[in-house]
Amino acid sequence: MFTIFHTPRSRSMRVIWLCEEMGAPYEVKPASFFEPTPEFLEANPLRTIPAFKDGDVRMTESIAIMVYMMEKCGPTDLAVKPNEPAYADYLQYLIFSEATAAAPANALIAGKFLAKDGAGENWTSGYIIEALSKRAAFLEDRLKSREFVAGDRFTAADIAIAYTIGLLGFVGVSGGEASQSYHERMTARPAYQRAAAIQ
């Protein structure tokens, strides 16, 4: 049984959505980085969401957790295998979703909600918005001619990227119509809907 420390709409959504797609057994523990429980702190002293436990295993990176779960519960078609033509694209977009496209948004979100008296709006926040807009445009270009971000079936890369497109929308960055329609298609999946209903 996997344990997932979760805050609604946070990156733990990627992990829960994947469990729902795979039918993997999991339990959810509500978590807050502002008021961490001792159990959450034990799983993740960094206090970031998600945190993940599987027996003695502790993990804190959403994409790494997804790869771990697919290896543990697979084989699954949600992972693209090295002998498939889409393998490189799959890896590229799985990692891109967080490392390049989502990570810079954290400073912006913190500035928006935590900085006092507009102090979060400065040269750096402008730079981050510009950088995120480039990432969104890159994805928009990719998604104009594709049903899925990598290969010709739904994979974990779609979970990772669809979450990121939602996060970019949350900070006011939109790639355009193709990204929007892709996001609507992906989040209409019953597994996403079940994950999104969890508080």
Ligand SMILES: N[C@@H](CCC(=O)N[C@@H](CS)C(=O)NCC(=O)O)C(=O)O
């Ligand atoms: N790279 C990590 C990022 C985790 C992360 O930044 N999560 C956000 C919530 S979605 C968070 O905990 N932010 C608080 C912080 O950065 O201290 C992942 O993909 O899981």
